[in-house]
Amino acid sequence: DAKTTQPPSMDCAEGRAANLPCNHSTISGNEYVYWYRQIHSQGPQYIIHGLKNNETNEMASLIITEDRKSSTLILPHATLRDTAVYYCIVFRAAGNKLTFGGGTRVLVKP
Amino acid sequence: KAGVTQTPRYLIKTRGQQVTLSCSPISGHRSVSWYQQTPGQGLQFLFEYFSETQRNKGNFPGRFSGRQFSNSRSEMNVSTLELGDSALYLCASRPGTSGGYNTGELFFGEGSRLTVL
Numbered sequence: 005d006a007k008t009t010q011p012p013s014m015d016c017a018e019g020r021a022a023n024l025p026c027n028h029s030t031i032s033g034n035e036y037v038y039w040y041r042q043i044h045s046q047g048p049q050y051i052i053h054g055l056k057n058n059e060t061n062e063m064a065s066l067i068i069t070e071d072r073k074s075s076t077l078i079l080p081h082a083t084l085r086d087t088a089v090y091y092c093i094v095f096r097a098a099g100n101k102l103t104f105g106g107g108t109r110v111l112v113k114p
Numbered sequence: 115k116a117g118v119t120q121t122p123r124y125l126i127k128t129r130g131q132q133v134t135l136s137c138s139p140i141s142g143h144r145s146v147s148w149y150q151q152t153p154g155q156g157l158q159f160l161f162e163y164f165s166e167t168q169r170n171k172g173n174f175p176g177r178f179s180g181r182q183f184s185n186s187r188s189e190m191n192v193s194t195l196e197l198g199d200s201a202l203y204l205c206a207s208r209p210g211t212s213g214g215y216n217t218g219e220l221f222f223g224e225g226s227r228l229t230v231l
Contacts, residue, residue, distance in 0.1 A: 038218045047118075047204050047222030048157070091157075095218035101147065101170055102218060104157035 006030040006094040013109040016086075022079040024108055026092030029073040036095050037068060038102070039077045041088040048091065048104075051077065082112045116141065118223035120205050126229045132193040135226045137205030139186050145210025146188040147220065148180060151202040160203075163188055164210050192228075200230045 009027040016022040028037065038053040052059055052066045054075070059066045065078040079086055091107040119138040127133050139146050148160040159172040163182035180190040186207075192199055206220035 036218060047224055050219045053218060101159040106156060
């Protein structure tokens with residue numbers, strides 16, 4: 005599976021959009037981009053995933069660049085409960101495991 | 115629908131002992147994966163079971179083993195515990211397929227926090 009690079013931490017103001025970048029320059033054509041988050045002392049929670057097109061659900065939006073070498077997770081209106089570690093993962097559809105990197109520690113401030 | 119249930123939530127063992135952790139997946143899910151999370155190494159894949167068969171294994175010593183039962187419930191066992199085995203052990207389930215496309219959407223439990231003294 006391709007590796008991902010994320011900033012180790014970022015702060016965000018409550019009520020504002022949080023834009024979390026992820027670099028995956030070695031991604032292959034059959035690999036998806038998945039995002040998870042882990043709130044302190046809980047198991048990781050699936051957020052969203054995509055292959056080529058931008059995706060949106062009730063939690064977030066995922067913007068994937070045309071060359072697929074990077075993506076951005078957008079939390080449209082961050083709340084204090086969005087404080088968590090966010091993981092960007094490249095996953096091969098026929099694969100059987102998720103490879104977690106270091107993630108981005110997001111702190112939402114009032 | 116009940117989520118993934120892991121037991122026990124917390125446990126303390128001493129070096130040399132062995133431990134068994136249990137995971138009940140979401141009803142209907144046939145795939146169960148186990149992950150270890152430590153401050154130093156982060157989240158690392160241990161193994162995955164599907165229909166009672168281990169089909170993928172991470173880079174862990176043989177002291178770490180697991181099994182899956184016919185009702186998809188899974189257990190993992192760590193023998194001859196070492197201090198470095200102190201970690202949060204996470205179980206995750208998904209519907210699973212016998213081959214081809216597998217979703218990367220895993221449903222994680224709250225984890226079992228093991229402390230080895």
